[in-house]
Amino acid sequence: MSQSSGFSKALRTDAGKGLILISPTALFAILLLAAPLTSIVLLSFWTQNFLTIDRTFTLANYSEALTDPLYRSLMLRSVKISLSVTAVTVLLAFPIAYFVSFHVRPSRKSLWLFLITIPFWTSYLIRVFLWRVILAYDGPVNGTLIGLGVIDEPLSWILYNSNAVVITLAHAFAPFAILPIFVSLEKIDRSFLEAAQDLGETKLMTFFRVTLPLAVPGVLAAALIVMIPTVGDYVTPRLVGGSGGTMIANMIYAQIFDLNDRPMGATLAVGGMIIVGSIALALVLLTRRWTRARS
Amino acid sequence: MKDKTPPRPIITLEGVHKYYGDYHALRGIDAEIGEGEFFSLLGPSGCGKTTLLRAIAGFEDISSGRILLDGTDMEGVPPNRRPTNMVFQSYAIFPHLSVAENVGFGLRKAGMGNAEKARAVGEALEMVGLGGYGDRAAHALSGGQRQRVALARALILKPKVLLLDEPLSALDKKMREQMQSELRRLQRQVGITFILVTHDQEEALIMSDRIAVMFEGEIAQLAPPQELYRRPASRRVGEFIGMMNFLPATIMSEASGKLQVEVPGLGKAELERAQCPGPANPGPGEIGLRPESLTVLFDGQDAERVAPGKVEEVTYYGDMTYYDVRLEGAPNNVTVSMRNMPGRPVLARGEATKLAWDARAMVLFG
Amino acid sequence: MKGRGLHIYALVYLVFLYAPIVLLPLFAFNDGTTIAFPLQGFTLDWFRALVTTPALHEATLNSLIIAISTAVLSTCLGLFAARAATRYRFPAKPVIVGFIMLPLVLPEIIVAISLLVVMLQLGLSLSIWTIIAGHTLICVPFAIAILQGSFSNMDRSLEEASVDLGETPLTTFRLVTLPLVMPGIIASLLICFTISLDEFIIAFFLSGNEPTLPVYLWGQLRFPARLPVIMALGTILVGLSVGLLITAEFFRRRGLRRAGLPDSGGFL
Numbered sequence: 001m002s003q004s005s006g007f008s009k010a011l012r013t014d015a016g017k018g019l020i021l022i023s024p025t026a027l028f029a030i031l032l033l034a035a036p037l038t039s040i041v042l043l044s045f046w047t048q049n050f051l052t053i054d055r056t057f058t059l060a061n062y063s064e065a066l067t068d069p070l071y072r073s074l075m076l077r078s079v080k081i082s083l084s085v086t087a088v089t090v091l092l093a094f095p096i097a098y099f100v101s102f103h104v105r106p107s108r109k110s111l112w113l114f115l116i117t118i119p120f121w122t123s124y125l126i127r128v129f130l131w132r133v134i135l136a137y138d139g140p141v142n143g144t145l146i147g148l149g150v151i152d153e154p155l156s157w158i159l160y161n162s163n164a165v166v167i168t169l170a171h172a173f174a175p176f177a178i179l180p181i182f183v184s185l186e187k188i189d190r191s192f193l194e195a196a197q198d199l200g201e202t203k204l205m206t207f208f209r210v211t212l213p214l215a216v217p218g219v220l221a222a223a224l225i226v227m228i229p230t231v232g233d234y235v236t237p238r239l240v241g242g243s244g245g246t247m248i249a250n251m252i253y254a255q256i257f258d259l260n261d262r263p264m265g266a267t268l269a270v271g272g273m274i275i276v277g278s279i280a281l282a283l284v285l286l287t288r289r290w291t292r293a294r295s
Numbered sequence: 296m297k298d299k300t301p302p303r304p305i306i307t308l309e310g311v312h313k314y315y316g317d318y319h320a321l322r323g324i325d326a327e328i329g330e331g332e333f334f335s336l337l338g339p340s341g342c343g344k345t346t347l348l349r350a351i352a353g354f355e356d357i358s359s360g361r362i363l364l365d366g367t368d369m370e371g372v373p374p375n376r377r378p379t380n381m382v383f384q385s386y387a388i389f390p391h392l393s394v395a396e397n398v399g400f401g402l403r404k405a406g407m408g409n410a411e412k413a414r415a416v417g418e419a420l421e422m423v424g425l426g427g428y429g430d431r432a433a434h435a436l437s438g439g440q441r442q443r444v445a446l447a448r449a450l451i452l453k454p455k456v457l458l459l460d461e462p463l464s465a466l467d468k469k470m471r472e473q474m475q476s477e478l479r480r481l482q483r484q485v486g487i488t489f490i491l492v493t494h495d496q497e498e499a500l501i502m503s504d505r506i507a508v509m510f511e512g513e514i515a516q517l518a519p520p521q522e523l524y525r526r527p528a529s530r531r532v533g534e535f536i537g538m539m540n541f542l543p544a545t546i547m548s549e550a551s552g553k554l555q556v557e558v559p560g561l562g563k564a565e566l567e568r569a570q571c572p573g574p575a576n577p578g579p580g581e582i583g584l585r586p587e588s589l590t591v592l593f594d595g596q597d598a599e600r601v602a603p604g605k606v607e608e609v610t611y612y613g614d615m616t617y618y619d620v621r622l623e624g625a626p627n628n629v630t631v632s633m634r635n636m637p638g639r640p641v642l643a644r645g646e647a648t649k650l651a652w653d654a655r656a657m658v659l660f661g
Numbered sequence: 662m663k664g665r666g667l668h669i670y671a672l673v674y675l676v677f678l679y680a681p682i683v684l685l686p687l688f689a690f691n692d693g694t695t696i697a698f699p700l701q702g703f704t705l706d707w708f709r710a711l712v713t714t715p716a717l718h719e720a721t722l723n724s725l726i727i728a729i730s731t732a733v734l735s736t737c738l739g740l741f742a743a744r745a746a747t748r749y750r751f752p753a754k755p756v757i758v759g760f761i762m763l764p765l766v767l768p769e770i771i772v773a774i775s776l777l778v779v780m781l782q783l784g785l786s787l788s789i790w791t792i793i794a795g796h797t798l799i800c801v802p803f804a805i806a807i808l809q810g811s812f813s814n815m816d817r818s819l820e821e822a823s824v825d826l827g828e829t830p831l832t833t834f835r836l837v838t839l840p841l842v843m844p845g846i847i848a849s850l851l852i853c854f855t856i857s858l859d860e861f862i863i864a865f866f867l868s869g870n871e872p873t874l875p876v877y878l879w880g881q882l883r884f885p886a887r888l889p890v891i892m893a894l895g896t897i898l899v900g901l902s903v904g905l906l907i908t909a910e911f912f913r914r915r916g917l918r919r920a921g922l923p924d925s926g927g928f929l
Contacts, residue, residue, distance in 0.1 A: 018749025022757060025742035025801065029761045032798050036775035043778055096674050099667040114910060119678045122902045123859050125875050126895040129882060130681035133688075138697050140684075174678060224766075232768025234862055239882070249770040253866075262778060269774045276768060354821055374824045387822035391840045400836075401826030452826065 043266035053263065061267035071251070071268070078248040079275060081162050082231040085169040089226045090219060092170060093177035097218075098211075100178075101185035113182070120175045125235060131168040132240050135159040160242025168236050173229070177222040184218025185211070220287040224280055231276050248272050302329030305455055305488050306351065311360035313346055313512075320346045321357070322512040328456075328490065333482050335491045335499040338509035339535070344492045347509075348458050351490065353377045365455055380449035381458040384465070386441040388433045394420070395429030397444055401452045419447040422481070439470045446478075450485060459491045463498065475501055496536045500524065508532050524585075528572045530660050533583045540589070540629040544582045546575055546661065556659060558582055560625025561602050564654040571659040581660045586632040588656030591618060591648055593639065598651030606646045616641050620650060682899055689892040696888050707893035717894070720877035724858055727789055727873060731796040731857040736849045738797065739804025740842075746805070747812040758805075765802040772799060773866035780867070787869030795863040800853040807852060811845025844912045851909040855902055874898075 044061055047054045065071045100112045119127070134140055135158045142154035157163060188211060196206040234249035241247070248268060255265035304327040313321035321343050328334045336344035349355045351362060353374035362369045369377060380401075389397050399416045407415065420426055423443040428436075436444065442462060449457055462478075463471045479502055482489045493499050499506045500520045507517045516528035527533035530541065547555040547563075554566040554575055564582075568575070592598060607628055608619035616635055619628040631650060635641065642648060689708070693701035711717060745751070746758050764772055776795050780787060819841070823833040861875040868876050878894065881887045 014749045015751040018745045018751030018754070021749065022742050022745035022751070022761075025738040025745075025761055025805075026757050028738055028801070029763075029798070032776065032794055033763060033772070034760070036779040037771075039782065040775045040778050043782075092674065095667060095670050099671045103667055115675065116678065118903060118906060119682055121855055121859070121906050122682055122899040123875065123878075123895060125859075125861050125878055125882075126685065126891070126898070127681045129891075130684050133684060133696050134680060136697065171677065171681070174674075228766050229768055232770040234770055234865075249768070249862075252770060252774055256774065256777070262781070265774065266778060269771055272768065273771055280766070352825060354825075373829075374821070375827045375829055379825075381822070381825045383818040383822055385816050385818050387816060387818040389819060389822075389837060400823070401828075404827060448822075448826065 040266040040269055043263050044270045046263050048261045048263050061263055062271075064264070065267050065271055074246065074248055074251050075271060075275065077162065077246075078231055078272075079279070081165055081169075081237075081245070081247060082227055083279075084162075084166050085173070085230045086223050086227045088166055089170045089173050089177045090181075090222050093174060093222065094181055094215075094219065097178045097181035097185055101182055113179070116178055117175045120172075124172065127172065128168055128236050128239050131164070131171065132159065135164055135167065135240065159240060161244045162241065164240040164242075165236050165245045165247075168240050169230050169233060172236070173226045176225045180221040180225060181215060181218040184215045184221075188214045216290050217287055220283055220290070224283045227279055227283070228276055231279075232272055248275075302331055304328065305330045305332075305365055306490075307361075307363040308347075309361040309363070311347070311350065311362060312358045313343070313350060313355060314358045320512050321350070324360070324512075324514060326507060326514060326517060328488060331486050331488060333479065333489045333491070333502060333504045335493060335503040335506045336509060337493055337496060337499040337506050337535075340494055342509040343512040344494075344509050345460055348381075348460055348490060348492045351456070352379050352381050352458050378455040379458055380452055380454040380456075381460065382442070382445045382449055382462045384461045386445040386462075386465075388436070388441050388444055390434050392433055393429065394425070394431045394433060394436070394444055397433055398429070398447045398451055400448060415451055416447075419451040420444075422450070422484070423447045424477075438466050439474065442466065442474060446481065450481075450487070454487065456488045456490060459489060461492055461494070463493070464495075471498075478502060500536070508535065510535075526570070526572065526658060527583065530581065530583065533658065538586050538630060538632075540584045540586065541581050542584070542625060542627070542629065544580045544659065546577050546580045546659070548577060549575055554659065556580070556582065556657075560604070560622030560629075561652055562600070564657065566654055566657060566659055570655075570657060571661060573661045575659065575661045583658040583660065584629065584652070584656060586617065586630045588653060589620075589629060589631040590651040591620075591631055591633050591642065592651050596651075600652050600654070602650050602652060604648055604650060606642050606644055606648055609642060609644055611641060618642060618648070620648060622650065685892060685899055686896045688889060689896040691889065691892075694886060694889060696892065707889045708897075710890045711893055711897075714890070717874075717877060720872045720874045723789060723871050724874040727792050727796060727864075728854045728857040730793045731800055732850045732854040734793065734797045735800035735804045735853040736808075736846060738801050739808050739849055740846070742801070743805045743808035743812050747809055748817070762802045762805065764799045769799065769860075769862045773863045776863070777866045787867050787871075789871055791867040791869075792864050792873065795867050796857040796860055799860070799863065800856050803852055803856060804849040807849045808842065808845050811842040815841050844915055847912045848909045851905050851912075855905050858898075859902070 043053075045057050045059070047056075047058060047060060065075075096116070100109055100116075104112055136142070137154050137156065137159070139159075141158065142151075145151045146154065158167070192210050192214070193206055196210045197203065201209060231247075232249050233247065234253060237245045237247045237250055248271070252265050252268045252272070255261045255268060306326075306328040308324045308326045308328075311321050311324040312319070324343075324347060336347060338344045346355055350357050351364075351369075353369065353372060364378060389400065392400070395413075395416050398419050399412055402412050402415065405412070416429060417426070420429060423446050425440065425443050425447065428440070428444075433441075433444070445462070459478075463474055466474060475498060478489070478491075491499070491502060500523075503520055505517065505519050506523055508515045508523065510531060516523060516532045518526075518528075523532070523536055527536060527539070533539040533541075542558050542560060544559075545557045547557055549555075549568070552568045554568060554571060556564045556566055558564060590598070592601065602622050604620045604622040604625070606618050607621050610617040610619075614635060616633050618631045618633065620631055621628050629650075633639070687700060688696050690703050690705070691700045692704035692706070742758065742761055746754070772795065776791065776798075777787075780791055785791070815838070819837055820833050823837045824830065828836060859875065860873075861879065864873040864876050865879065872880070874894075878891060881891055
């Protein structure tokens with residue numbers, strides 16, 4: 001009896017109630033995320049033997065992924081494109097975040113944020129496809145530039161290569177970069193800036209010595225949020241990347257559906273996760289080091 | 296002050312302990328709170344006063360001990376079935392309901408008709424001075440109005456005990472003073488036991504019949520306001536309630552209920568045994584003196600017991616002037632408060648002065 | 662940092678952000694079979710063609726079923742988790758919550774591929790249900806983020822006050838908690854619906870022979886002749902998304918007003 005009352009008392013505590021309450025969601029995540037992730041890791045150590053799976057543990061897939069120049073260049077290109085996208089997106093986004101935070105009246109800020117986020121919620125597929133139209137040989141970009149007399153012949157380096165992938169993804173992930181930077185800028189106490197100017201700094205130097213350092217955590221968060229999904233993007237390389245712009249996700253798809261080599265597909269997926277994980281970890285450590293040094 | 300006969304206890308706390316993991320929040324609380332009493336739990340933040348209040352309301356399970364409410368053990372009784380109601384620090388006015396819906400919230404299961412309910416709500420609002428506010432939206436109210444709605448909402452259920460968790464801390468000074476007198480009027484009107492949690496010693500002194508001063512999960516002293524002020528049970532209580540000067544003292548002897556004490560700076564004094572709350576063994580001790588029980592003697596004035604000293608600091612408040620005075624032979628300053636009466640000068644820093652003192656105002660800590 | 666220069670930059674940036682969306686209706690109403698300038702003239706043919714494409718209707722129906730199921734399922738699961746996370750302290754909380762939020766920082770292809778592999782290895786056939794499962798997985802973190810905001814905006818003593826006034830925990834949830842987080846629930850439903858409706862990769866991997874709207878669209882992109890119809894469809898979808906978004910924003914602001922809180926930005 002004392003045991004059962006002890007048990008019911010445990011259920012009445014915060015810990016008991018919290019665990020019970022979160023268990024449906026947690027179970028769902030375990031079933032549909034933990035189990036599948038574990039199984040592709042397992043699968044990556046097996047091999048495909050025509051139609052059957054050979055379940056002997058082997059690192060063959062990994063050694064192939066690391067040595068085959070095709071896979072190697074693909075992974076390198078994925079990382080390179082993803083990092084360029086991240087850099088371009090964050091650099092383009094910072095002035096916007098700064099503008100909304102420092103130069104827009106408080107009552108209008110949420111309207112600006114709303115305007116910035118709207119395009120993000122419209123069909124990704126169609127947006128990416130439209131970049132193909134915009135950047136096309138006879139598209140509006142080339143048309144405008146020729147019309148203005150800036151160029152004589154349409155630019156061919158803006159479509160069906162990695163540049164096009166970078167432009168398109170920089171567009172697709174713009175709000176992801178703007179919002180975290182905006183949040184970190186909003187948190188800056190405006191009296192810091194007045195203090196810096198009071199102590200004799202110019203507005204420009206105040207920006208470099210006060211505003212920018214305080215915005216660093218937001219910038220790093222933005223970089224993280226943009227980098228992670230772009231490494232694994234499938235649609236953009238297919239639509240605007242041409243043959244020179246394919247990325248790891250396209251190869252994973254080809255392995256599974258076209259070449260019917262699921263273990264190799266799984267290996268590349270795990271490889272992708274490791275790449276994303278290590279870059280993310282590096283950025284997180286960087287953020288942590290920065291904030292610790294500041295606090 | 297109420298009559299001296301103690302009222303029937305409505306709440307009895309017996310050895311109440313509360314642990315949060317390793318943290319010992321309540322360390323054996325014993326107290327009886329009488330019917331119709333205005334009772335305050337006073338202490339600095341983190342002393343356990345709010346935990347105790349929430350344990351009485353049923354929001355915190357206690358680790359051991361008993362809480363009796365009107366003679367019934369409350370163990371395992373959830374807050375919704377306890378005859379207590381609470382006024383929350385944030386007032387907890389439901390933002391999606393109107394004022395009338397807020398006040399009538401607890402009447403849902405009361406088995407009243409709509410007309411009867413509306414009349415009860417109207418009366419409750421009238422009682423707190425918000426007659427005619429029933430249709431207002433809750434989020435359109437000012438701080439003071441929210442507080443009144445919270446009061447009406449709790450009192451409409453006619454609880455045996457009303458619990459108030461720092462109800463005035465969110466109000467500005469003027470509104471707070473107004474609500475203090477209003478709360479006392481309300482409590483007398485309805486005759487219900489009020490238990491007030493506050494960290495403001497002045498508020499507790501003004502409003503309460505009795506006050507429990509709490510430090511670190513324990514009741515340091517439980518007494519009516521005057522006794523608490525005049526005879527603090529420990530140096531810590533004396534420091535917490537009002538201002539108190541302390542001077543080292545030597546306890547010489549105890550004879551026929553009198554204590555002989557030697558205080559450097561003041562001289563010899565004879566104290567009643569009741570002036571010493573603890574044991575009074577001969578040896579070193581300390582006396583406590585309120586600033587108003589010392590008096591600066593101006594030209595031509597004299598008293599039975601006088602101690603010379605020098606003014607070290609003058610703080611002028613308009614109605615009052617506070618002097619920090621170093622008495623000759625005393626190791627530390629004492630603060631003296633003097634009312635600024637017409638024709639009375641304000642002394643300057645560095646002036647020599649004489650202080651009159653009275654042994655009856657002293658408290659001795661052994 | 663001149664305000665004027667930044668303002669111009671901001672406007673140019675908005676043009677960059679909106680360029681694709683602005684082009685969409687241009688080509689949808691353009692009387693020409695190629696997606697290229699110059700524009701030819703006004704026509705509604707492409708919209709009419711939408712009405713007479715049964716495969717499109719089927720895909721739309723699939724997408725709607727998936728999006729509605731996903732929205733309801735994610736919001737329910739999100740409610741449990743958000744409530745637990747804001748209200749209770751329990752062991753391993755950061756680990757559990759972090760794991761549930763993981764899909765937010767996992768490339769979608771990984772989620773898609775791992776679900777697909779499990780389905781294939783288990784020999785389960787792909788259907789609308791597998792897509793719903795996948796979409797729910799990626800929508801739950803969004804639902805939690807939105808609902809966590811609603812729950813933590815709510816003063817905890819409101820629920821205590823209700824219990825103190827005689828209501829049971831269950832009736833308190835119905836009378837106090839639910840009405841106060843309702844704006845968050847509606848916003849969560851709308852956001853999850855929008856995400857699911859637009860999601861491509863997971864649907865592409867898990868759809869089998871029941872395509873969703875984006876999967877159908879993807880198939881059509883290969884046929885140049887079908888592109889103007891796609892533009893018409895895209896215009897409708899964008900209009901719908903923007904409409905939903907404005908509704909969601911409306912509810913979010915109302916929620917903030919009700920709770921008497923200042924507006925502190927958008928959803929993300």
